[in-house]
Amino acid sequence: MSAERDSAVGEQISDGGRKTAKAAKTAAAGGSASAKKAAPARKTPARKTPAKKATAKKATAKEPAAKKAAPAREPAAKKASARKAAPAKSSAALKKAPAPRKQVVAPKKATASVPAAPAKTVAAHPQGESRTALVRRARRINRELAEVYPYAHPELDFENPFQLVVATVLSAQTTDLRVNQTTPALFAKYPTPEDLAAADPEEVEEILRPTGFFRAKTKSVIGLSKALVEQFGGEVPGRLEDLVKLPGVGRKTAFVVLGNAFGRPGITVDTHFQRLVRRWKWTDETDPDKIEAAVGALFPKSDWTDLSHHVIWHGRRICHARKPACGACPIAPLCPAYGEGETDPEKAEKLLKYEKAGRPGQRLKPPQAYLDAGGRAAPPLGAG
Numbered sequence: 001m002s003a004e005r006d007s008a009v010g011e012q013i014s015d016g017g018r019k020t021a022k023a024a025k026t027a028a029a030g031g032s033a034s035a036k037k038a039a040p041a042r043k044t045p046a047r048k049t050p051a052k053k054a055t056a057k058k059a060t061a062k063e064p065a066a067k068k069a070a071p072a073r074e075p076a077a078k079k080a081s082a083r084k085a086a087p088a089k090s091s092a093a094l095k096k097a098p099a100p101r102k103q104v105v106a107p108k109k110a111t112a113s114v115p116a117a118p119a120k121t122v123a124a125h126p127q128g129e130s131r132t133a134l135v136r137r138a139r140r141i142n143r144e145l146a147e148v149y150p151y152a153h154p155e156l157d158f159e160n161p162f163q164l165v166v167a168t169v170l171s172a173q174t175t176d177l178r179v180n181q182t183t184p185a186l187f188a189k190y191p192t193p194e195d196l197a198a199a200d201p202e203e204v205e206e207i208l209r210p211t212g213f214f215r216a217k218t219k220s221v222i223g224l225s226k227a228l229v230e231q232f233g234g235e236v237p238g239r240l241e242d243l244v245k246l247p248g249v250g251r252k253t254a255f256v257v258l259g260n261a262f263g264r265p266g267i268t269v270d271t272h273f274q275r276l277v278r279r280w281k282w283t284d285e286t287d288p289d290k291i292e293a294a295v296g297a298l299f300p301k302s303d304w305t306d307l308s309h310h311v312i313w314h315g316r317r318i319c320h321a322r323k324p325a326c327g328a329c330p331i332a333p334l335c336p337a338y339g340e341g342e343t344d345p346e347k348a349e350k351l352l353k354y355e356k357a358g359r360p361g362q363r364l365k366p367p368q369a370y371l372d373a374g375g376r377a378a379p380p381l382g383a384g
Contacts, residue, residue, distance in 0.1 A: 134282070137334055138280070138295075139299065141331050142299065144334070145330075148314070149309070149313045150373070151369040151372070151373045152309035152313045153309060153369075155177075155362040156176050156179060156180060157364055158260075161235075161236035162193055162236055165243075165249065165261075166187075166225075167183050168252075169220050169224065169253060170182065170208065170221065172213070173212055174211045174212050177362040178210055178211055179211060180362060180363055180378060181380060181381035184380070184381075186208070189203075190204075194229055196225035197229050201219070201222060204221070208221075210381065217248075219247070224247045224249060227245070228246070236257065238264065243258070251288070251289065254266070255267060255268050259308065265305050266305060267305075267308055269288040269292050270312060271321075272315030273311050274288065274291055276311050276319055279324075279337040280336065280337070281336050283295060317352060317353050317355075317356045318330075318352060318353075319341075320351065324342070325341060326339060326340065326342060327342055327343045327348030328348040328349050329348075355374055355375040358374075360377060360378045360379065361376060364379075365377065
């Protein structure tokens, strides 16, 4: 009824413009809220056009309906904006789509000239490698090397623990080949610890001259022979703590003796072993004792001696210090250092040494298994 009265008042005002004061009072009586909202309209000079006031009042009276209609319009607007925004997203996605395709194609072009296995090696860098993954990779490398070098053995000629401990001490700062060419004369003249302990140092020096550092080595072998006679009855002890007490004998020499003369597992950390385990990211340690502990934790104790042979043999034949033969490496897919050396297979093959290159090995008297695998005995000293 109030809406009808307002419209009637509006009609009267529009016809003659009479009783404007009564219309204002009627509007005030209809509701203080609408009068307050309509108040700003009074400030505008609308006296000359009364019809505009009426339309303003009608708008205030229908405000609730407008408020209800507004939410209904908002979803429509959102849908419209969503429809407009949708093509933009799809077009943006279409523009970004080629980027991943370029990333996939680029590596294929870059590795097209590289053999399949080395390409996988380059991609599989062990950065952030978990402990479990490291153990698995390390053991797999050892298994692969065991298939490549099934005839691996200590490359020093020896017939008993005494000869092995002396030969290992002499192998410092020289090759096993040179030691093997030198020890026949030494053991022929001094076959027992008692004989070498009583030897003339000058005569021993003359024999050991080809090995380098012959004065220091003479002092060590005579000293350890005396210790064997005085402390162990002329017998080489089979315990680590006893071996390291001998002059010139450290943990590396002790483990060579324990593993190869007594069958007790040990890790031999020589220069080849240190170089390769760091290239393979088995450890970042540089101290031999810490390397031994870190690598030993990756393998069962029963594998330690053979593991040492596999790693050292690989370092001497393929994974050289200055220029590794990466292109001829059987464990290239597992090596994070692939590419440090020659990757071309033909050029890498020329870098191989010993039996891998069809040349003599380091032992004058190698095991039969080595000979059966195609290995050749080394020539004696002075034979070329």
